Amino acid sequence: MPSTLIDDIGELVTCEGDDGDLLGIRRDAAVVVQDSRVVWVGPRRQAPAADETVDAGGGTLMPGFVDSHAHLVFAGDRAAEFSARMAGVAYSADGIATTVQATREASDAQLRSNVARLVSELVRSGSTTFEIKSGYGLTVADEQRSVRIAGEFTPEVTFLGAHVTPAEYSDHRDEYVDLVAGPMLDACAPYSRWIDVFCDRGAFDAGESRQVLTAGHRAGLGLRVHANQLQQGPGVGLAVEFGAASADHCTHLSVEDIDALGDSARTDRPTVATLLPGAEFSTRSAYPDARALLDAGAVVALATDCNPGSSYTTSMPFCIALAVREMHMTVAEAVWAATVGGATALRRDDVGRIRVGASADLVLLDAPSHIHLAYRPGVDLVRGVWRAGRPVREG
Numbered sequence: 001m002p003s004t005l006i007d008d009i010g011e012l013v014t015c016e017g018d019d020g021d022l023l024g025i026r027r028d029a030a031v032v033v034q035d036s037r038v039v040w041v042g043p044r045r046q047a048p049a050a051d052e053t054v055d056a057g058g059g060t061l062m063p064g065f066v067d068s069h070a071h072l073v074f075a076g077d078r079a080a081e082f083s084a085r086m087a088g089v090a091y092s093a094d095g096i097a098t099t100v101q102a103t104r105e106a107s108d109a110q111l112r113s114n115v116a117r118l119v120s121e122l123v124r125s126g127s128t129t130f131e132i133k134s135g136y137g138l139t140v141a142d143e144q145r146s147v148r149i150a151g152e153f154t155p156e157v158t159f160l161g162a163h164v165t166p167a168e169y170s171d172h173r174d175e176y177v178d179l180v181a182g183p184m185l186d187a188c189a190p191y192s193r194w195i196d197v198f199c200d201r202g203a204f205d206a207g208e209s210r211q212v213l214t215a216g217h218r219a220g221l222g223l224r225v226h227a228n229q230l231q232q233g234p235g236v237g238l239a240v241e242f243g244a245a246s247a248d249h250c251t252h253l254s255v256e257d258i259d260a261l262g263d264s265a266r267t268d269r270p271t272v273a274t275l276l277p278g279a280e281f282s283t284r285s286a287y288p289d290a291r292a293l294l295d296a297g298a299v300v301a302l303a304t305d306c307n308p309g310s311s312y313t314t315s316m317p318f319c320i321a322l323a324v325r326e327m328h329m330t331v332a333e334a335v336w337a338a339t340v341g342g343a344t345a346l347r348r349d350d351v352g353r354i355r356v357g358a359s360a361d362l363v364l365l366d367a368p369s370h371i372h373l374a375y376r377p378g379v380d381l382v383r384g385v386w387r388a389g390r391p392v393r394e395g
């Protein structure tokens with residue numbers, strides 16, 4: 001495969017920095033890509049010859065975003081619910097049932113084409129690695145087809161049978177948890193890398209979450225937890241105790257939760273605090289205390305939480321802008337969280353950074369610096385996207 005030189009990069013964001021320069025920024029740089037990998041990074045005047053050249057025009061080249069939390073397998077939308085919420089109706093997890101019904105009624109082809117549409121949006125806005133969860137089927141057959149279809153688009157597939165208890169089990173919840181941790185897990189594990197549980201008010205309690213995580217771990221899946229979105233509770237503590245790759249939402253944290261996430265960051269396999277500010281934006285709720293997490297040393301990731309109920313955005317640049325404006329993260333912290341942070345939440349070291357040997361997952365911004373991601377909210381600055389060395393968006 002021919003090599004490609006990306007030349008005249010005004011600002012190269014490698015995400016290979018240190019405390020003084022978190023993003024490892026280089027000026028007047030060049031990058032060479034061959035096959036699916038980055039093979040050279042350095043000053044442009046020293047760049048080796050390549051078969052093809054792309055002129056970055058003085059723009060910003062950065063790693064593709066890593067969206068580690070997205071619910072893309074569903075049918076229907078909940079625009080009316082959003083509209084009502086903006087008019088004052090409170091958010092609850094109950095709305096998920098609406099999407100469950102629409103998802104069960106949809107054909108495989110309808111689900112697949114909806115995922116394809118959302119994946120296209122994600123990639124166009126610069127996400128080159130993304131996780132996809134099930135969780136709107138909630139029967140063995142519907143969860144299995146959800147993870148199967150997700151696997152057509154990404155290796156980062158998460159089985160979320162423990163999203164909510166479906167209506168038909170509302171009077172015997174324990175039977176539903178047994179189903180999730182038993183036959184449903186058996187049917188979904190071959191198609192999944194991860195298992196997730198929504199441990200919160202209106203979803204699953206500590207005992208139920210423990211049962212799901214224990215069974216998922218035994219089945220060889222990595223662990224993730226929807227934790228502390230709606231109120232303080234046991235979710236974050238469980239995630240850290242079980243060595244989950246990520247505790248997601250982290251909106252309502254106790255001091256103990258913050259300390260546990262900070263302590264975990266000093267181990268080889270941290271439990272990442274994944275913040276999903278699109279959910280707070282779309283439910284008009286208070287944002288997580290990102291500063292407390294960062295000050296405690298926690299590894300923080302940003303993700304879209306793309307789903308039709310509480311965060312219907314595929315845009316990581318939008319989440320970066322929210323993180324900076326609403327959660328008081330520095331622009332550098334937000335960009336790091338959207339790249340390296342997301343990669344860490346998926347326990348990947350081949351993505352989220354630009355270095356020799358990394359996957360050539362790159363985003364070219366039509367902007368002189370990464371700061372414009374937050375400084376120019378809502379503006380599509382993405383001029384080029386490469387996934388594994390292949391251009392997927394140009395111009």
Ligand SMILES: [Zn+2]
Nearest residue numbers: 069071226305
């Ligand atoms: Zn979620």
